[in-house]
Amino acid sequence: MALEHAQVTADVIEANEFAGYSERYAVQAVPKTVVNDQLSLVGALPEARFVQEVLKVFPDDTGGDTGETETASR
Amino acid sequence: MSLLRAEDQAALRARFAQELEGPVRLVLFVREPSGLYLPGHDEPATGREVRQLLEEVAALSPRLHLEVHNPLVEPSLARQYEIARWPALVILPDSDGAQPDAAGRATGRIRFFGLPAGYEFATLVEDLIDVSRRRSRLSEGTRRALASLRSPLHLQVFVTPT
Numbered sequence: 177m178a179l180e181h182a183q184v185t186a187d188v189i190e191a192n193e194f195a196g197y198s199e200r201y202a203v204q205a206v207p208k209t210v211v212n213d214q215l216s217l218v219g220a221l222p223e224a225r226f227v228q229e230v231l232k233v234f235p236d237d238t239g240g241d242t243g244e245t246e247t248a249s250r
Numbered sequence: 251m252s253l254l255r256a257e258d259q260a261a262l263r264a265r266f267a268q269e270l271e272g273p274v275r276l277v278l279f280v281r282e283p284s285g286l287y288l289p290g291h292d293e294p295a296t297g298r299e300v301r302q303l304l305e306e307v308a309a310l311s312p313r314l315h316l317e318v319h320n321p322l323v324e325p326s327l328a329r330q331y332e333i334a335r336w337p338a339l340v341i342l343p344d345s346d347g348a349q350p351d352a353a354g355r356a357t358g359r360i361r362f363f364g365l366p367a368g369y370e371f372a373t374l375v376e377d378l379i380d381v382s383r384r385r386s387r388l389s390e391g392t393r394r395a396l397a398s399l400r401s402p403l404h405l406q407v408f409v410t411p412t
Contacts, residue, residue, distance in 0.1 A: 177358065177386070177396060177403070177405065178358030178359055178405075179357065179381065179385060179388075180388060180392070180396045181358050182357055183358065183400070184404075184405065185358060185359040185361070185403070187363060187404070187406045187407065188361070188363065188366070189364065189407065190363060190364025190365060190409060191409060192364075193296055193363070193364035193365065194364060201406075206408055206409050206410050208407070210408070211404070213404070223388065223389060227395050227396075230405065234399075234401060
């Protein structure tokens, strides 16, 4: 996604090496994707579903979808 | 002693020769670029391993250019890439005249924190190839969905080596 748009930053973080930082997001099962510090997705999702979930951080752009989304713990 | 086995190096070299197109910058931030491990420092030894691994990878293609920086010696550079923890690798297309956007970026940013081992090494290789080709393998639907993006989107994927 970062390749497609300059607004996207995509980080891969090795959770064991950055245990303190990972704890902030309550990382237990991996992969865990945290989006704009607002929502998180656990596990690997098919592309279309992943994008749909990720874009929920921008409710205006997705037309106000609501869905079951795990929120990130701080 | 190499981190990559000889047969893996050969396979990667061949793959890069075939699939890499434009040049790629690998911008690595490690605290001890000299490779010296200083007892008492809290930075794990992965800094040395990451550097060695990336040196081996970059040596496999003339299109891969590795730069190593110490974030403590070059804090403004670390700030420019918004690097707050390390070791950290930023993968960028080598400047090819791409026009930056309002935030001064020409493309999105791909970064790896920690040692890209196991499955993540495969991810790293795929990312190098994709950046080199300046295109992703996403579907048209995804590209359309992203086209209207106006605000920053920060994805942090936490992984463990498998």
